[in-house]
Amino acid sequence: MRLPRWLVAPPPSVGLEIAEDRVTAVAVSRTDTSTTITAHAVVPLADGLVRPALATPNIEDRDTVARAVGEALAASGRPRRVALVVPDAATKVSLLRLEQVPSRSEDFDQLVRWQMKKTAPFPIEEAQVSVTRGVSLAEGGAEFVVTLIRRDIVSEYEAVCRQAGAHAGIVDMATFNLVNLVLLTERSIAAPSADGPPEQPLAPASAVVGLRDWMLVNMSPSSTSIAIVRGADLIFFRNRPIERGDDLADHVHQSRMYYEDRLGGEGLARVFLTGAVDRNRLVSALRDVESRLERRIEPLDVRKAAALPDRIMVAPELVGALAAPVGLVLREAA
Template sequence: MSVLTSLRDSSGPTVAVEFAAHQVSAASLEFRGHKPCVAAHAVEPLVDGALVPSLTTHNAHNRAAVVAALGRVLERTGRPRRIGVVVPDLVAKVSLVRFEQVPARAADLDQLVRWQVRKTAPFAIEDAQVSYVPGQRAQDGQEFIVSLARRDVVEEYESLCAEAGAHAGIVDLATFNVVNVVLAGSAPSMVDWLLVNVAPDYASIA
């Protein structure tokens, strides 16, 4: 589930926080009718080296500075207890996998996905948090978009939020949420398109 999808659900968090190497930012949404509107937003810079996004090792090198910045943006967005969290793309490895036949049971599909991505995972699959969503369906099989991250790195971001007094109900990637925003604001398109998300320390193509 994406942060944007959750924000559409009245039971989900209405505040999203994005962590980046240079800043922590937050936005609070409210719905006026069926239209989402930004109710509040805040940005706090981080000192160099406080947060270094990485796929293979811990990210927060100065926890106190990150938690302090997070606390300030939460204060300016209503002190929410539940939030959606957006992390840098560098935290996860995203792959496209295709299966000619898809198992009927969810547990079997989960095992098949894990078996497929373990071949290129930069760490033990047993230490990974894996999520996936169906992509295109073609005559030669079903495609899946698979995200792979170290479980302890995801838990690190969750613990930063907990230390600042908020529960991270959802953790998602930056570019996925840029795509979600584009799709939410556009009519369905049948033509091919390309999105390039450029951040100060990386660029992603979707």
């Protein structure tokens, strides 16, 4: 049953991201004709306060992080509800192929958990599991995007929000909401999926037109995520920690080769790069990846989805910090 709109709580208008080096809050205002960022704040975090990980506690000092959350929210209108973005490195994303999809939801859930139990880095009974239908297989069946995060780790992030006076009504990972932003702003990329479920972690496919493959590279201080999307369906995802001597361009090139050799890729229509990192690192990454792939790499610009007041001058690192929380707010409002 679908409730009338006056009985349904509106989606949060403030996005909050708790990253390893900062807390970002963004207030978004929408009308029938425009979307605007009305307020934002980025509060730096000292090294070690947030350590994204799959199987160990993520927040070292909850009181300090909660104060940073409170400071960011105070600059964004002190909302009571927020859409919360957590680091990619706190989650495990898998692409699960099923030749036959059970018709009963209980059987489907049990099958997914049984399959994920084989590779989960922690007991599946401790996991919060999100499942989204992806591409349909030519031989029947479908591929599913399965995201795992330990419940106690989700609780850590939710707890610092509560301590700061806000309820995290929606929780999602960073890169999925950068994908949302692309889908909502680059309308030449993706097309609707005929058999997708009514609720998706990615943006509604009906918001875009066309059907092409594209890549998104998301840089964070200690890891890099690479997503390849076919239209509006995720077909490849990898998050890996940054180690001494790592070459981002090599990782991107290896991902492209896997896409072409193993996924039947016929070429990437677009490649986007983003990250809330310093300007020099971002510019260097753009240059290196362009050189390695021998093509233009596009910086992802949140201002295509939500305008900033003219008086605000935005540094590239701020554009990167605002992107994921704006993407989550707009996904929920779409």
